[in-house]
Amino acid sequence: MKIFWALGFFVMLTSGNSYSQVRDTILLVPEGKFLQTDHLTDYNGKYDFIRIKDGTETIIGGLEDNFFISGKGKEKQGLRICNIIFGTNSILDSGLCNLSGLKPIYHKSIQTTKTLNLNFSDKKISGEIQLKDSSKKEIINFATSVSLFDSYYEDIIAKSLKLRKGIFFKFPEYIYERGGIVWSLGEILGNENKFTESGFKVVEWTIKFYETNNKSEIVRTTIYKINEKNREILLREYITSNGRVLMRKKLI
Numbered sequence: 001m002k003i004f005w006a007l008g009f010f011v012m013l014t015s016g017n018s019y020s021q022v023r024d025t026i027l028l029v030p031e032g033k034f035l036q037t038d039h040l041t042d043y044n045g046k047y048d049f050i051r052i053k054d055g056t057e058t059i060i061g062g063l064e065d066n067f068f069i070s071g072k073g074k075e076k077q078g079l080r081i082c083n084i085i086f087g088t089n090s091i092l093d094s095g096l097c098n099l100s101g102l103k104p105i106y107h108k109s110i111q112t113t114k115t116l117n118l119n120f121s122d123k124k125i126s127g128e129i130q131l132k133d134s135s136k137k138e139i140i141n142f143a144t145s146v147s148l149f150d151s152y153y154e155d156i157i158a159k160s161l162k163l164r165k166g167i168f169f170k171f172p173e174y175i176y177e178r179g180g181i182v183w184s185l186g187e188i189l190g191n192e193n194k195f196t197e198s199g200f201k202v203v204e205w206t207i208k209f210y211e212t213n214n215k216s217e218i219v220r221t222t223i224y225k226i227n228e229k230n231r232e233i234l235l236r237e238y239i240t241s242n243g244r245v246l247m248r249k250k251l252i
Contacts, residue, residue: 031101
């Protein structure tokens, strides 16, 4: 698929108030050419989840994130496996995609309360959900008018963007808990020279994602701090109506 440049409204809604700005906005779609997936490499990262309340930081969980690339040329695939602890919940996630354009193939998630299996085929998502306390399965058959990214690969999308200040973009993704198709907006704010906690100098880029609901209201803002050299996520921050949560890289 191709990347389309569209002159449209980049709408942000905060605290019940809205404002709009006319922007040149890039539409990202699976298999599009704008994502620089050639910058991706195998990696392993460990992070703490930190809740911020009244200026106090509290560790509430952790993430071990693994990414593996296999195959050659157009046959390259990316496999992401994550072990997540968040409060009393634990999740083992795995997802496979075609590396070029991050076109999703499958997503499997074993969670404290349920097991989720998704298969992606162009504009169709199929699969099932098995609740731990029920013998019944929920069957998923979801069709869309546009191919969707797997929301599990949001971080990989952020790591693959062309790092150019002032770029605005939007992309469709599948989030079962949100009822299916979700549109996220984004912008690349720029870069600055920083030092990591371990004392290394890096060029750090700031990227923001805005997840919207069906009323085009922003329900989640995600802020990424990314190392220009290796596209490593140094810090990720979630902002919702429930507060702020940081994902901060552990020092090894």
